[in-house]
Amino acid sequence: MPEKSRLWYLENFNLFSNLDKNKMIELNKMITDKETKANEPIYFAEEPSQNIYFLKTGRVKITKYLNDGSEKILTIINPGEIFGEMAYLDEGQRTDYAVTLEPSLICAIDKNDLASFIEKNPELNLRLTKIIGLKLRSFSERIEDLIFKDSKQRIVSFIIRYAEKYGKKIGDQIFIKPFLKHSTIGELTACSRQTVNYFLTELREKKVIDFDRNKLIINNISELKKYIYK
Structure with a gap:
């Protein structure tokens, strides 16, 4: 090099x-x-x-x-x-x-x-x-997280921490690229891949986030945090 x-x-x-x-x-x-x-x-x-x-x-x-x-x-x-x-x-x-x-x-x-x-x-x-x-x-x-939070809260906590460390804020959105496979997120949050996929899809349908195979976009960080502090 x-x-x-x-x-x-x-x-x-x-x-x-x-x-x-x-x-x-x-x-x-x-x-x-x-x-x-x-x-x-x-x-x-x-x-x-x-x-x-x-x-x-x-x-x-x-x-x-x-x-x-x-x-x-x-x-x-x-x-x-x-x-x-x-x-x-x-x-x-x-x-x-x-x-x-x-x-x-x-x-x-x-x-x-x-x-x-x-x-x-x-x-x-x-x-x-x-x-x-x-x-x-x-x-x-x-x-x-493993002791005190349910599966959805653990996934949200992980996304927020990952976004704080690696995300890029553009306007009101936070872009995380590249993101991780659902199976990897499952390993890191003690959830099954199916649970991760189901919940992320739910968040996408509510327009809180968007994602594809290469990236994840947080559209509304305040709404996302409500899943932890509810």
Whole structure:
């Protein structure tokens, strides 16, 4: 990949934004790039936790597999985000799997190289701590959803949080593109694919949202929130 393109991607990672060019060039020498196909594993549970990853393009799911062989998706990683970051906290082995949802471009950095770089740029330590804290808060919110909310409320909570993080507001509408498969939303909200499909169709008929295979549009965020705070 051309040097300019690599630096552009680095500047757009939430962890490295606002670093000066010389530091970016230094960091660039530490990373490796990998182009992946859809449904390709990036790392496995129980393998040594040595690298930290940054997603340049595509999407990745962080998932666990239960003893019965079923899959539970923990979160979705979008471009500009870090994953596998628990390696930085001296996690000995992975406890989950990272698998691409679509063709993706991923860069990796050895956790020791990143630690050395952060030692020379201590402002990054606070950013990384904040990123990890936000992820932990997101997991906590999902647990609360599972305990206290019914299926419709869980789906709405997920859509609103996803829109806040990845949506683009245009006029009174919020566009989320690309969106997720109904089966993936079901995994993330502990609902069946059929339940997700039925409820999203209901919201579309009421003109609260609109969606197709590539995007979801929130037409009325206030009306959507009423499903949670009713």
